[in-house]
Amino acid sequence: KQEVTQIPAALSVPEGENLVLNCSFTDSAIYNLQWFRQDPGKGLTSLLLIQSSQREQTSGRLNASLDKSSGRSTLYIAASQPGDSATYLCAVLNSGYALNFGKGTSLLVTP
Amino acid sequence: DGGITQSPKYLFRKEGQNVTLSCEQNLNHDAMYWYRQDPGQGLRLIYYSQIVNDFQKGDIAEGYSVSREKKESFPLTVTSAQKNPTAFYLCASSIEVGLAKNIQYFGAGTRLSVL
Numbered sequence: 001k002q003e004v005t006q007i008p009a010a011l012s013v014p015e016g017e018n019l020v021l022n023c024s025f026t027d028s029a030i031y032n033l034q035w036f037r038q039d040p041g042k043g044l045t046s047l048l049l050i051q052s053s054q055r056e057q058t059s060g061r062l063n064a065s066l067d068k069s070s071g072r073s074t075l076y077i078a079a080s081q082p083g084d085s086a087t088y089l090c091a092v093l094n095s096g097y098a099l100n101f102g103k104g105t106s107l108l109v110t111p
Numbered sequence: 112d113g114g115i116t117q118s119p120k121y122l123f124r125k126e127g128q129n130v131t132l133s134c135e136q137n138l139n140h141d142a143m144y145w146y147r148q149d150p151g152q153g154l155r156l157i158y159y160s161q162i163v164n165d166f167q168k169g170d171i172a173e174g175y176s177v178s179r180e181k182k183e184s185f186p187l188t189v190t191s192a193q194k195n196p197t198a199f200y201l202c203a204s205s206i207e208v209g210l211a212k213n214i215q216y217f218g219a220g221t222r223l224s225v226l
Binding site for chain 2: 004031032034036041042043044045046049051052053089091093097098099100101102103104
């Protein structure tokens, strides 16, 4: 069974710092890996999707990488802002239907 | 505006009662999903549906039931058999199941509590 782990569980940084969130998974036979953002009490917003054949994806200040062979992905956030404060979830798609989620990293960016 | 609408936002269940959570999408997506989120936990799949009149159990289907009579609607019923229903329930949809480019879009969620 696919296990998805996110480290750290929580992170607090001052505004302006660059930061890295980590995600690891045990079964490398994936279709894709997705990073989501969740604000408190809200649904999920898709940030980036990396297909299994890709190495990275970028959107604005966000960059996600994928090393399928080692079962790892990182989400890099450049020049963090207080508005980036949220929980970030990593999920992998192994079969045709279900995303397997990590427990998330709770990020707080302080002014 | 295209999107996924979940209602109600908050729901309270009395012991022994069945309750139904609504999920409607106007994205013309084929596949729809129901996830459960517990505090500090990742999302877990309850049920999913690839097409109308077809649905499959996920990892934690016991105590739940669904229907898919219309493409845009995928309601979830939490039955009295679900002994620990307190959680945040999220509905999602995607264009087609199984593609590497498959992105799941989520609704705003329903928070269910037991009275």
